[in-house]
Amino acid sequence: MAAIDLKWPKGFLWGVSTSSFQIEGGAREDGRGMSIWDTRCITKDKVANGDTGDVACDHYHRYAEDVALMKDLGLDVYRFSVAWPRVLPRGRGAPNEKGLDFYDRLIDKTLEAGIQPWLCLYHWDLPQALDDLGGWTNRDSAGWFADYATLCARRYGDRVKHWATFNEFSVFTLFGYAIDWGAPGVTDRAAHMRAIHHVNMAHGAGVDVVRAMVPGASIGAIHNVQPVWPENDKPENVAAAALLSDHWNRAFPDPQILGHYPALIARDIEPYVMGGDMTRICRPVDWFGLNHYGPIFAKHDPNTTWGFAWGSAPDDAPKSEIGWPIYPDAFGDVLIDLTRTYKLPIYITENGAGGQDKPDDKGKVDDPKRVAYLEAHVAAMHAAMQKGADIRGYFVWSLLDNFEWGSGYSVRFGVYYVDFKTQKRIPKTSAAWYKRLIKNAASA
Ligand code: FCB
Numbered sequence: 001m002a003a004i005d006l007k008w009p010k011g012f013l014w015g016v017s018t019s020s021f022q023i024e025g026g027a028r029e030d031g032r033g034m035s036i037w038d039t040r041c042i043t044k045d046k047v048a049n050g051d052t053g054d055v056a057c058d059h060y061h062r063y064a065e066d067v068a069l070m071k072d073l074g075l076d077v078y079r080f081s082v083a084w085p086r087v088l089p090r091g092r093g094a095p096n097e098k099g100l101d102f103y104d105r106l107i108d109k110t111l112e113a114g115i116q117p118w119l120c121l122y123h124w125d126l127p128q129a130l131d132d133l134g135g136w137t138n139r140d141s142a143g144w145f146a147d148y149a150t151l152c153a154r155r156y157g158d159r160v161k162h163w164a165t166f167n168e169f170s171v172f173t174l175f176g177y178a179i180d181w182g183a184p185g186v187t188d189r190a191a192h193m194r195a196i197h198h199v200n201m202a203h204g205a206g207v208d209v210v211r212a213m214v215p216g217a218s219i220g221a222i223h224n225v226q227p228v229w230p231e232n233d234k235p236e237n238v239a240a241a242a243l244l245s246d247h248w249n250r251a252f253p254d255p256q257i258l259g260h261y262p263a264l265i266a267r268d269i270e271p272y273v274m275g276g277d278m279t280r281i282c283r284p285v286d287w288f289g290l291n292h293y294g295p296i297f298a299k300h301d302p303n304t305t306w307g308f309a310w311g312s313a314p315d316d317a318p319k320s321e322i323g324w325p326i327y328p329d330a331f332g333d334v335l336i337d338l339t340r341t342y343k344l345p346i347y348i349t350e351n352g353a354g355g356q357d358k359p360d361d362k363g364k365v366d367d368p369k370r371v372a373y374l375e376a377h378v379a380a381m382h383a384a385m386q387k388g389a390d391i392r393g394y395f396v397w398s399l400l401d402n403f404e405w406g407s408g409y410s411v412r413f414g415v416y417y418v419d420f421k422t423q424k425r426i427p428k429t430s431a432a433w434y435k436r437l438i439k440n441a442a443s444a
Pocket of ligand 1: 167291
């Protein structure tokens, strides 16, 4: 049966996800401070075409229009992130009232539209002022994060009941401190290990703060989990894949939920772990947020910080328009595995496909490859649920085409096309598909 006609459990939630830096713009407005991604954008050769987040989707001004798009899709839930430097321009100290007001307006609009706001505290835009003090490599960062979480919980906790501490821990720590695919662009083993451990501590502190301050809060964290397969069966590639897998898939959920670091990381991280840390990291959470796009093919490369690198998918592997391998069955397997390993309800907090979408002569944007990707993944999720995977909701990445990190605006993930010159939004075929799916699910 096509995914669009499947039956879903009552209360299953349908949503979209976005993040502050990728859509807001308004980078110099109303007292917002600099983030490490603003810095990266003005650093030579780090972002395609020299693109920046200065304007992005101009969501800072167009949030009401964007919430109306979500309402039209019929969404139950919306996941967004708060830009830490917008509410605390220097990362700590005096809050910025105008920045705090923006999220008040956004949350109120979302609720008015009948959509539950899900707030993610950190989607990679660390205040630059904190990076100047060492960022996540500084053990004090857990305390900075707890203070920032306190500010948000106090301000928004009356209306926001679903909280995520971080988005994709292993991506921003690995890319930011070992590989230089993300801000701040450090490549150093010790810095990377420190960052992992301190981010884990910040997560634990954040959970405690939100739990204490927001009555009835439902708290989780958002992990990226993807099978890591060796590019071929050469022993060095098999070993590289195993190491990357522990880094990518287990360095955060294991300590946070099971209370220990995974085997292949434990020795390297030990020098930074102090007495009592593991208890502070392993705090009870209510759900597991999963971002998933497809498997990774890995290979050995002695010239990298850890000796692993991204390899190539087989030539005949199905791929998205931007070359990411597509294996919906692997997604289903991940869901079953995660349910067994961590025993938490799972929300798919991101899933989607990148493309090079363009309007046709009539101004329509047809994206059949994205529709096929979403169809196949929603169907695989449904099949996994029949086999016992505990999935409670699904969020498409993303509502809008947006700033895609190192690729700038050169790849598009939205179900709405954005013309970045005029800021016009155009629904793609995938928006119509998603709307129909949500409608069918509600009436089933
Ligand atoms: C994820 C990120 C998100 C977006 C998608 C395509 O890794 O969480 O911000 O860039 O990939």
